[in-house]
Every structure is written in structure tokens, then in C-alpha cells.
Amino acid sequence: MAQQAGAGRRYVRAFVSGFFVAVPVTVTVLDRFAYVARVEGASMQPSLNPEGNVTGSDVVLLNRWSVRNYQVRRGDIVSVLSPKNPQQKIIKRVIALEGDFIKTLGYKNRYLKVPDGHFWIEGDHHGHSLDSNSFGPALRTPWRARCSVKCCVWCSHGVSCQVSLGLVHGRASHIIWPPNRWQRIEPSIPPERMPLLNWHADATEDEEKD
Amino acid sequence: MFRRVLGKTLGFLGYTVQYGCIAHCAFEYIGEFVACSGPSMEPTITSHDVVFSERLSRHLCRIEKGDIVIAKSPFDPHMNICKRVIGLEGDKICTSGPSDVFKTHQYVPKGHVWLEGDNLRNSTDSRSYGPVPYALIRGRVCLKLWPPHNFGALNQSPTGRIVKRSD
Numbered sequence: 001m002a003q004q005a006g007a008g009r010r011y012v013r014a015f016v017s018g019f020f021v022a023v024p025v026t027v028t029v030l031d032r033f034a035y036v037a038r039v040e041g042a043s044m045q046p047s048l049n050p051e052g053n054v055t056g057s058d059v060v061l062l063n064r065w066s067v068r069n070y071q072v073r074r075g076d077i078v079s080v081l082s083p084k085n086p087q088q089k090i091i092k093r094v095i096a097l098e099g100d101f102i103k104t105l106g107y108k109n110r111y112l113k114v115p116d117g118h119f120w121i122e123g124d125h126h127g128h129s130l131d132s133n134s135f136g137p138a139l140r141t142p143w144r145a146r147c148s149v150k151c152c153v154w155c156s157h158g159v160s161c162q163v164s165l166g167l168v169h170g171r172a173s174h175i176i177w178p179p180n181r182w183q184r185i186e187p188s189i190p191p192e193r194m195p196l197l198n199w200h201a202d203a204t205e206d207e208e209k210d
Numbered sequence: 211m212f213r214r215v216l217g218k219t220l221g222f223l224g225y226t227v228q229y230g231c232i233a234h235c236a237f238e239y240i241g242e243f244v245a246c247s248g249p250s251m252e253p254t255i256t257s258h259d260v261v262f263s264e265r266l267s268r269h270l271c272r273i274e275k276g277d278i279v280i281a282k283s284p285f286d287p288h289m290n291i292c293k294r295v296i297g298l299e300g301d302k303i304c305t306s307g308p309s310d311v312f313k314t315h316q317y318v319p320k321g322h323v324w325l326e327g328d329n330l331r332n333s334t335d336s337r338s339y340g341p342v343p344y345a346l347i348r349g350r351v352c353l354k355l356w357p358p359h360n361f362g363a364l365n366q367s368p369t370g371r372i373v374k375r376s377d
Contacts, residue, residue: 117285166282
């Protein structure tokens with residue numbers, strides 16, 4: 001009888017100590033190193049969700065360690081905390097960094113210079129019906145009404161806008177589901193969306209463009 | 211002998227990782243200590259004060275008008291700013307100065323807040339860079355810890371700029 005009580009207590013103690021190890025470690029890994037998320041929506045086609053939600057959404061691995069110093073590159077696919085809804089994340093491609101002059105598609109200003117500490121994101125699918133092209137400036141799109149906020153499900157409806165670097169959440173490095181779409185995501189910008197000019201252009205950047 | 215040293219080292223590393231993760235969770239989800247610098251929140255918070263900012267309100271979206279918040283600067287994500295929330299999304303903010311003849315107004319967009327320092331004459335805040343996305347807020351300042359003679363909760367806004375609730 002006493003042995004059973006002792007065994008029970010030992011079990012509880014082992015469970016509690018295991019719990020206090022597993023939960024903080026898991027939370028720290030998800031916050032600092034890597035995050036897994038399912039992509040919803042069609043505005044990143046054909047890179048992500050090429051068949052829409054018919055055959056199942058893509059699941060991507062987000063690298064949070066590489067953006068710990070807010071360093072993103074042009075062409076990266078990044079997840080960003082939405083400036084319009086702090087509990088939602090949007091997943092888009094980085095088109096331009098601070099100081100770049102870009103030509104926008106359907107934004108209120110035709111040409112603009114990305115301010116300091118901000119970067120410009122766009123979805124790959126410019127012809128999507130809920131893109132800012134058809135509804136006017138990005139700030140007034142009604143797409144948010146259709147996004148359901150669920151745990152680990154991310155909305156990628158058409159939004160092109162400048163966001164503050166502090167909102168960057170992670171960089172999508174790999175597609176890990178479905179298995180026939182396993183691949184590493186490479187940074188690339190469509191040639192017609194390249195920035196026109198960089199205000200802070202120095203010698204190294206000129207060499208990269210060549 | 212070697213195996214004992216290895217075992218002890220691994221045990222030490224394990225404890226370091228575990229306590230490091232617990233510390234991360236505490237600073238990320240409970241609260242952190244912040245040393246403020248700059249004159250933009252005088253007289254409520256002066257330079258070199260140490261305050262405690264709690265993170266729960268931000269994660270539960272319970273930041274309210276009149277709260278002092280720590281947020282990432284919209285123009286430099288490595289810097290933090292400490293300001294008071296004057297208006298939430300949908301509020302109408304008067305953006306013209308007190309001496310202007312024509313009053314201009316601006317509505318705070320969805321998902322943003324309007325931040326202003328208590329020292330209006332010496333503060334760069336939303337009046338110059340516009341509304342700040344809510345997601346940039348890190349935490350709400352709830353307690354002043356240093357200097358000891360000023361220990362305790364923080365005062366209400368001395369500026370009277372907080373937007374009244376419009377019913």
C-alpha cells in the first residue's frame with residue numbers, strides 16, 4: 001500500500017518535472033528557431049498553394065533564427081504580423097528593402113521610396129480577385145473578412161504594402177507538406193517587379209545587380 | 211573518470227538549456243525590466259528610470275487608452291520607444307497643434323494605435339510618424355522600480371490628449 005502511494009507520488013513528480021522541461025523548451029524553440037505553419041489562400045500562387053485548398057494547403061517551415069536581427073533579403077518569402085490585425089500573420093514575398101524606389105501595382109502612389117525601417121511585400125499572384133489591384137489601395141481591401149484566424153493557419157490574401165521591419169516573424173525556408181512538394185524555397189523576384197533604384201546604393205550593391 | 215566529467219558537463223548543459231528556456235518564457239510572456247532614457251515621457255518617467263513592463267496585456271490584446279507601452283520603433287526595429295496610448299483603432303485624433311486656426315483630424319486605422327509622449331514639446335511620436343501597428347507593441351508599463359523614492363504605479367496622463375470614448 002505504501003509502496004503504491006510512493007510509486008504514485010514518484011510518477012506525479014516525474015510528470016511535473018517533465019512538463020516543466022518540455023513546455024518551456026518547446027515554446028522557446030517555436031519562438032526563436034523554427035515554426036511550422038499552414039498557408040491558406042491563393043495570393044502566393046504559383047509558389048505556394050498552387051492548386052488552392054482543393055488538394056490541401058502547403059505547410060511551410062519558418063526559420064525564425066535567421067530573422068532575429070531583422071535581416072531579410074529581396075525575394076525571400078517571409079511571414080509578417082499583419083499590420084491590420086495583430087493576431088494574424090500574412091505570408092508574402094519581399095520585393096524591396098528600405099531605400100528602394102519601386103513602381104507599385106494598384107497602390108495609391110504609382111512610384112514610391114520605401115522608408116527607413118520598412119520593406120515592401122507583395123503576393124506572387126497579381127491577378128487574384130482580392131488583390132489590391134481590383135479593390136484599390138491595400139488599406140481598404142475587404143479580404144480580412146474572409147480570413148479565419150486559427151492557430152497555425154495563415155492568410156495569404158492579396159496585399160501589397162510597406163510594413164515595418166519590426167513586424168517580420170520568420171522566413172519561409174522549406175515546404176514540408178504535401179510530400180510531393182518537398183522543396184527548399186529559393187529567394188527570387190519576378191524581373192518586372194525588381195526595384196528601380198536604391199537610394200543607399202553602394203559599391204557592393206552595384207556589383208550584385210550586375 | 212572521463213565519463214564522469216562528460217556526464218557532469220552534459221548535466222550542466224541540460225540545466226542551462228532548461229533554465230534558459232524558462233527565462234525566455236518568463237521574459238516573453240510575463241514581463242521584463244526596462245531602463246528608459248530620454249525626455250519624452252517627463253514628468254511621468256524620467257531618463258534612467260527602471261520600469262517593469264508586463265507582456266500579458268499585449269498577448270491578450272488588452273492594451274487600453276492611457277496605458278504606457280513599450281513598442282519597437284517603426285523606423286528602427288532594434289530600438290524601443292516608450293509612449294502613452296492616446297487612441298485605439300477607429301478613434302479620431304486631432305493632429306493640428308493648439309495654436310493652429312484650422313483643426314485637422316485623422317482616424318486611427320484598423321490594427322494600429324496612436325502613441326504620444328507625455329512631454330509633448332520634446333517627443334517624437336505618432337504626431338510625426340503616424341499611427342503605429344499594434345503588433346509592434348512589446349508590453350505595458352505597469353510599475354516603476356527605480357528611483358526608489360518614486361516606486362509604484364505610474365501617473366495618469368498630464369496632457370489631456372487621450373481621446374474620449376465616443377458613444
